[in-house]
Amino acid sequence: MTRNVVDPVTELWGDDLVPVARALLTSAVHCFARRGFTGTTTRDISTGAGLSPAALYVHFRSKEDVLFEIARRGHLRALEAVSVPEVLAGADDPPSRLRAVMSRFVTWHALHHVAARVCQYELAALNPEHLEEIAGIRREFPELFRAVIVEGVDRGDFAPVDAGRVVRALLSLGVDLVRWYRSDGPDSPEQLGRFYADLAVSMVSAVPGPPAG
Amino acid sequence: MTRNVVDPVTELWGDDLVPVARALLTSAVHCFARRGFTGTTTRDISTGAGLSPAALYVHFRSKEDVLFEIARRGHLRALEAVSVPEVLAGADDPPSRLRAVMSRFVTWHALHHVAARVCQYELAALNPEHLEEIAGIRREFPELFRAVIVEGVDRGDFAPVDAGRVVRALLSLGVDLVRWYRSDGPDSPEQLGRFYADLAVSMVSAVPGPPAG
Numbered sequence: 001m002t003r004n005v006v007d008p009v010t011e012l013w014g015d016d017l018v019p020v021a022r023a024l025l026t027s028a029v030h031c032f033a034r035r036g037f038t039g040t041t042t043r044d045i046s047t048g049a050g051l052s053p054a055a056l057y058v059h060f061r062s063k064e065d066v067l068f069e070i071a072r073r074g075h076l077r078a079l080e081a082v083s084v085p086e087v088l089a090g091a092d093d094p095p096s097r098l099r100a101v102m103s104r105f106v107t108w109h110a111l112h113h114v115a116a117r118v119c120q121y122e123l124a125a126l127n128p129e130h131l132e133e134i135a136g137i138r139r140e141f142p143e144l145f146r147a148v149i150v151e152g153v154d155r156g157d158f159a160p161v162d163a164g165r166v167v168r169a170l171l172s173l174g175v176d177l178v179r180w181y182r183s184d185g186p187d188s189p190e191q192l193g194r195f196y197a198d199l200a201v202s203m204v205s206a207v208p209g210p211p212a213g
Numbered sequence: 214m215t216r217n218v219v220d221p222v223t224e225l226w227g228d229d230l231v232p233v234a235r236a237l238l239t240s241a242v243h244c245f246a247r248r249g250f251t252g253t254t255t256r257d258i259s260t261g262a263g264l265s266p267a268a269l270y271v272h273f274r275s276k277e278d279v280l281f282e283i284a285r286r287g288h289l290r291a292l293e294a295v296s297v298p299e300v301l302a303g304a305d306d307p308p309s310r311l312r313a314v315m316s317r318f319v320t321w322h323a324l325h326h327v328a329a330r331v332c333q334y335e336l337a338a339l340n341p342e343h344l345e346e347i348a349g350i351r352r353e354f355p356e357l358f359r360a361v362i363v364e365g366v367d368r369g370d371f372a373p374v375d376a377g378r379v380v381r382a383l384l385s386l387g388v389d390l391v392r393w394y395r396s397d398g399p400d401s402p403e404q405l406g407r408f409y410a411d412l413a414v415s416m417v418s419a420v421p422g423p424p425a426g
Contacts (some may be wrong), residue, residue, distance in 0.1 A: 036337065038251050121334065124249065165400070165408055168393065169386055176385035187378070195378055202415045 009115050012070075012077050021059040023049040025073075028066045032118045037067055037125040067122060068130040074112070074119040075137040081108040083144055094152030095201055101148055102200040105141075105174045107193035109181075116178040142167045149204060158204035170200055222328050225283075225290050234272040236262040238286075241279045245331045250280055250338040280335060281343040287325070287332040288350040294321040296357055307365030308414055314361055315413040318354075318387045320406035322394070329391040355380045362417060371417035383413055 009029045013022040027048035031040040042063050043053040060066045082104045109116050123131060145167045152158035173196055187195070222242045226235040240261035244253040255276050256266040273279045295317045322329050336347060358380045365371035386409055400408070 162408070165405075166412075168390075169409070169412055172386050172389035172393075173382055175392070176389040177381075179388070180381065180385075192378075195375070196382070199379075199382055199416055202418060203412055205415060205418070 008111050012073055012112065012115055014073065018059070020049070020051070020055070024051070024056055024059055025066065025070055028063075029070055029115045029118055032067065032070070032122055033114050037063070037122045042066075064125065064127060064130070067118075067125055068134075070115065071119050071123060071126065071130075071134050072137070074115050075134060078105075078108050078112070078116070079137060079140055079144075081105070082141070094148055094155060094157045097148045098152065098200050098204065099197040101145060102170060102174075103190075103193035103197035105170075105193075106177065106196040107189040109174045109178055110187075110189035110192050113178045113181040113183075120175060120178055141171060145170055152204060159206040161204050166203055169203065173199070221324050225286055225325065225328055227286065231272075233262070233264070233268070237264070237269055237272055238279065238283055242283055242328045242331055245280065245283070245335055246327050250276070250335045255279075277338065277340060277343070280331075281339055281347075283328065284332050284336060284339065284343075284347045285350070287328050288347060291318075291321050291325070291329070292350060292353055294318070295354070307361055307368060307370045310361045311365065311413050311417065312410040314358060315383060315387075316403075316406035316410035318383075318406075319390065319409040320402045322387045322391055323400075323402035323405050326391045326394040326396075333388060333391055354384060358383055365417060372419040374417050379416055382416065386412070 007026065009026045010022070012029075013025055017025070024045055028040070028045045031044045031048055035044075040063070042056045045063070045066065046053050046055040049055070056063075056066065060069070082101050084104075123134060126134065146163050149158065149161065149163040149166055153160055153163065177192070181192070220239065222239045223235070225242075226238055230238070237258055241253070241258045244257045244261055248257075253276070255269045258276070258279065259266050259268040262268070269276075269279065273282070295314050297317075336344060339347065359376050362371065362374065362376040362379055366373055366376065390405070394405070
């Protein structure tokens with residue numbers, strides 16, 4: 001079944017880029033997802049966008065620069081998706097906020113699993129300065145989850161969990177689904193988001209039974 | 214802090230291999246983890262084991278063959294770790310069995326995170342027949358978790374969860390920790406195993422509060 005008539009990759013770029021540059025980034029995501037960064041040439045990216053082989057260099061300095069723009073814009077879009085004001089302030093109680101943040105985080109990663117897979121698995125190909133800039137954006141995600149967990153523990157809405165470990169686990173669930181999620185699977189991105197929001201609330205609730213010892 | 218005096222990678226191979234072959238596999242794991250499969254030469258692997266540049270070809274047909282042996286033996290060791298008889302039969306009730314399987318799965322992946330990272334992120338470099346053989350071993354893991362979850366749901370020990378989705382989430386937690394786990398972090402492999410065993414039991418317990426809507 002096809003749920004998305006529009007390729008979700010095309011929605012990741014901004015109006016500050018001309019249409020040709022956006023088409024090159026979209027083509028690059030599909031090339032990198034299929035053949036990896038190393039296995040892709042700048043010619044593949046240009047011709048994949050219906051352009052002449054050297055067209056890429058009109059808009060980007062290098063293949064690495066293309067990967068950086070994909071990673072930068074991809075990570076910023078994901079961060080926007082989970083940090084909109086109504087999520088951070090509107091949902092008054094920590095359980096509702098945890099559900100909102102987790103469902104948005106998971107829905108975004110499922111909808112954008114192709115681009116997210118590139119953002120996740122090809123980062124090693126970035127140069128050190130670019131990698132550090134992406135790492136800076138990535139550090140916002142655990143902070144965002146941690147704030148909700150800590151507030152819920154402080155208010156007594158959640159069990160006295162170890163916030164750092166729980167945040168790691170919640171992020172793992174979203175990050176790893178880009179490995180296995182497929183658009184033609186049983187769950188829509190929104191259904192998966194709701195399921196993982198329920199799991200997140202379970203994970204901060206009191207654990208029944210004895211510890212594993 | 215250094216917890217492991219012995220490099221855990223050296224424990225992954227079998228007595229059916231001569232010591233030189235085992236040393237080559239150990240060297241290859243460290244090379245692949247550092248520079249990726251593409252960025253590693255057979256010379257790197259041989260000299261990393263203290264051997265002459267072409268020594269690899271005495272024991273392995275190719276660099277791909279080395280990766281396949283790492284992936285095959287790595288996946289089989291992980292499967293042994295979680296499917297020992299006392300785990301499958303000894304722990305009578307499903308909650309205890311879920312704790313045992315999850316804690317062993319997570320402890321193994323944390324202890325062997327370097328080799329597991331290679332097994333996880335370099336599989337695309339395998340040829341199709343080798344990839345299919347590894348995929349066959351990988352399919353055993355969800356089956357093993359699913360059996361415990363289904364029995365727990367049937368007996369009423371667990372909430373009526375969607376076993377397929379919960380199994381995906383449990384596997385994600387173990388798979389993704391090879392991305393972020395470091396031996397000098399706050400948790401030993403066994404501590405992390407116990408924490409994730411608790412999380413697993415939470416995840417099959419009734420979810421408090423309303424669904425995300």
